Amino acid sequence: MNDQPLWALTAGQLAQAFAAGSATPVQALEAVLARHDAVNPRLNAVVTLDRAGAQVAAQASAGRWARGEALGLLDGVPLTIKDNILTAGLRSTWGSACYADFVPELDETPVARLRAAGAVILGKTNVPEFTVQGVTDNALFGPTRNPWNPGLTPGGSSGGAVAAVASGIGPLALCTDGGGSIRRPAAHAGLVGLKPSRGLVPRRHGFPAILDNFEVVGPIGRCVGDVRAMLRIIAGAEAAAAPPTAKRIAFIPRFGEAPVDPAIAASVAEAAERFAGLGHAVERLDDYTLVEPVNAIWSIVSETGVAWLLDAHLGLGRDAPVQPGIAAMAERGRGHSASDYLGMLRTLEAAGEAFDALFSRFDLLLMPATAAQPWPVGQTHPDVIDGQLVGPRGHAVFTAFANALGLPGLTLPGKPDRDGMPIGFQLIGPQGSDDRLLALGAAYEQAFGGFPMPVLSGDEG
Known part of the structure; x- marks a missing residue:
């Protein structure tokens, strides 16, 4: 730890340094702000910096x-x-x-809890408009770039957050996951990301909930211990440490015929072998189609939510100053009927029953976090995965079902691609199994180590 700059330390390591008197919060902030100034112009991770507010908090x-x-x-x-x-x-x-000029008077509940715990808030990280796309770009601030390869996207919608954490602009980020927006970007950046169970982290004083309760607040960090520490604060309760006992794990390499990048498939298969080597009972499930009905109706959620926001909440309708892709989503949302929405709810009920049956056989599910590796900045999604043409959510098939059913999901770094780009996998559990996921993730991390931080052009050492 002593030979690392303060900006490269985890939250747990910083706390150790503060307790030992070898570093202070003011020094840590100075290091992180200097790191921000050095790398953020290249990455566009942080779009609003609160330098003065952070300095006051660090001094306190x-x-x-x-x-x-x-x-x-x-x-x-x-x-x-x-x-x-x-x-x-x-x-x-x-x-x-x-x-564009909105300055709220109140903190959303998780932010208020972090402030009360003494955390130093640096600023805000970039997102796609209304956080309903899997790439981080918007008309206000432009695109965010992946620290591992700035020519590529970090994904979305937490792309700014993962770019910040992976590059040394703070060891933790508070994020949201409405359809995989924590888990997929974390996989693209070599980080740990937790989508908590529905209802675990309370939310008040926030933006309109256009994804209803499918979207939850959760942490992204460089190690499981940091993620667990943030979860305990934002959930408002001390989480019981789940014992890392042997689990029944269903390894699901793909969903039906949906393509998966071969490097991702190989990395996740190796993770399954590693869990088996740790003593867990791992069973491979091929021809897995249980989530297909959920993926088929997912667009109804986001499109009707965007249409409601522009028409009913903001009262802007078709005159809203939004990007063309968002305007198109809203137009499609206006075409969905109440019958469509009710049918979606019935589909989710049936899916919930099917997953209850699955979790009577298995404690956890292991699968890819994303079907594709990061694609070039400027593209909204990869058009081809493993030689097959895919649509806008072809890369995102593995995540939305957990939001729709309220299940917790944890992304962990696996074996990287041959070019060094990170590859992540995810563990999914039944509602309320967040501690179990974190315990298993911590045991995996201890056995196989985390993932290094990227070296950006111009870095020294």
Whole structure:
């Protein structure tokens, strides 16, 4: 730890340094801000920086550590907030011209809890407009780039968050996951990302819920311990440590005939072998089609949500100053009927019953977090995966079902691609099994190690 710069340390390592007196929150913030100034112009991860507010918070934290009154593990730790989560007194745009100058008066509940725990909020990270796309780009701020290869996207909608954490602009990020927006970008950036169970992290004083309760707030970090520490704070309760006992794991390499990048398939298969080597009972499930009905109706959720936001909530309708892709989504949403929406709910009920039966046989599911590796900046999605033409959500087939059913999901780094680009896999459990996922993730991380941070052009050492 001593030979690493402060900006490269995890939250747990920073807390150890603060407790030992070998570093202070002020010094950690100075290091992270310098790192931001060096790499953010290339990556466009942070779109609103609160330099002055962070300095005040770091000074207050330093005083608490000096007096032996630290508020916990994240006291003095610099972190970022995704730009669709409201922060009092700090611009929150949701990536849209509709909110270009919006400064909320109140923190959303998870933000308030992080502030109360002494965390130092650096600023807001970039998102696609209304966080309904799997790539991070918008008309206000432009695209975010992947630290591992700035010519590629980090995915979305938490692309700004993963670019910040992976490049050293804070060891943690507070994010949302409405259809895979934590888990897929975390996989693209070599990070740990948790989508909590529905209802575990309360939300008040936020933007309109256009994805209903499918979207949840969760953490992204560089290690499982940091992610667990943030979850405990934003959930508002001390999580019981689940024992890392042997589990029944269903390994699902693909969904039906949907293509998967061969490098991802090989990496996730190796992760399955590693879990078996750790003593877990791993069973491969081929020809898996249980989620196909959920994926088939997913567009109804996002399209009707966007149409409602523009028409009913903002009252802007077809005159809303939104990007063409969002306008097209809203137009399709206006065409969905109440019968379509009710049919979607019935589909989800049937899917929930099917997954209940699946979880009577298995404790956890292991599968890819994304079907494709990152694609070039400027493209909304990869058109081809493993030689097959795919649509806009072809890369995202493995994630939305967990949102629709309220299930927790944890992305972990697996064996990287041959070119060094990260590859992640995800563990999915029944509702309320967040601690079980984190315990298994921690055991995997301890056995096989985490993933290194990227070296950006111009980095020294």
